[in-house]
Amino acid sequence: MKYIINNFNLFDLQAKLKSFLSKNYKNKYYKRIKQKIFSYINLCNDYYVNSGKFLLKDLIKKYFKNKFSTFYYWANKILIAYKNNDFAELLLKSTIPNNINYQYSDDIRKIICDLYFEYCNKHAGGVLSLFYNLKKGIHGEELKNKAPKNLKTFFRWLKKDERWLKIKNKIKEIKKQHPRYEVKEIGLLQMDAKYFVPSKFPVDKKYYVYDFIDEKTRLALGYVYDKLSTDNAIDAVKKAISDFKNIFDIIITRIRTDNGSEFINNYRNNQKISVKKTNFTQFLTDKNILHQTTPVRSPQSNVKIERFHQNYTKLFVFEEKILNAVSLQNKLNDYYYFYNFERVHKSLNFQTPFNFLNSLSLIK
Template sequence: MDKKSSIRNVGRPIPGFSYGINNCIVDDSVIETLLHEACEKYPFYGYKKVTCILRRSHGLQLNAKKVYRLAKKLGLLLPYVKHTKQGHLAIARDVKAINKLWQIDIKYVKALNGQFIMLTDIIDVYSRKLVGREITPTATTEDAKTAVKRALIENNVTSNIVLRSDNGPQFTSVKFEQFCKTNNIYHELIPTSSPNYNAHIESFHSLLSKECISWNEIRNFTHGYMLIDEYIEFYNEERIHGSLNYLSPNEFIRKSII
């Protein structure tokens, strides 16, 4: 081996990308979200079994070493969970007005070409209105912060808001908690494996799946973005809810203000 070759081979190799269906590159933030979901569902699995789940369920091409590295970074290695989470534990609340309690969650959609469409959505518990959203190829803390910023601005909210989330890595980060404190948001976390505490945003994502995603063959990210954006507008303006006296969320808000 010559001297130049020796120099090139010294040091730690640069981590490679991970791939999904049709050899599409998958961002680590997406893998972290799917990893967190798998660990929530199977908290008794080690990283090797979780790797198998990610491969089978999502078509990801990744090795167990990468899953171990990401799980260690997120504090998801057994015993579950090692890292200290930010935020407060969620409690039962009697909500009687709009913009008092919001729920935030992330949903992923996989397009036919293998691209991931990551939705960071925020719902107002009282009116059922989707007050904020961010549709991106990733699922980072910055994406979550952007969704909350949009919700605050578009709904003219400056204080006295409770934001409830699950224990995803985007929401348990120090950066997200600092952001909440800066914006006068009381951030609370639901207990592990208790999606019923976030029932309203879970319900919205279920409706989105049944009434939009399952009815369309989403070709790619751009196509999915358009369809989902159109559905959110329909949901807020037109879709009636039995719990709102058969009004849409925006109709319910307008009648509540009168």
């Protein structure tokens, strides 16, 4: 195996590494180097002792705490050092920049941090605002020359200051006062259309998918069409009413949509904009389903269906075959099955939507 040393050379490597460590015990980074070296040696020993019982990834999880990149980095370093019989390359170098223009004193660091927290209190300014004002020399030529040249360095200084932690904790407290919005009833659906264009998805032409998601259980279904229209939207709702009833035993009582032309009709009358009931709204009314619309330019009001649509980007990453309407619907149906019956959701206490629906039925 590429990253595991040969069994015959393992003891020789172990002896040389111990000799190397004994010579460099005064090194500033001795403990870190020793930890990585011993982790690698123990992993190799375990690999040969329990040959066939464990995969390499299991050993990496055990000895490198699941940090695969760290294992590959150190394994490569150790093997090259052993091959060249030069272990000096294993010594970690100081992170202090060699260029004197990028070396900063603790005093300057403290002055700039003080300036930031005073600045943000008085002017409600942010990190970028102060950083660029320092570069312009607004706070004096001395600070202009001694301030960090790099925004990441500047931001890192602020994050390591104790006052930054207080601000962070205060923000957490404020967020706790605004609990996650959840509905109490089943059957309240969000509906939206997702565009599938050939430039972004493996499809033969432009398609639209009307998706539905239940706000309480996160159960989702969708239907493919070749254009957006009121008739297609109504047809999608008919299918959703039937499928949610037959598959999940859910009766739809409300559907929330955006302000698309297939859902509502805006028209001008005496320079005032009013909303006219469309065939779509009338159809829902006839089915005893309430039609709600989100505020204009407020996708966060339909956030669950908007977030669900983000999954499609990852779903088609490795799809090589160009899909037509039928194959696209089949592909989505497979995903809906996985999403509803197999994928666990953190917001549902790590249950699948279908299991969560069953747990609600048991409570009743």
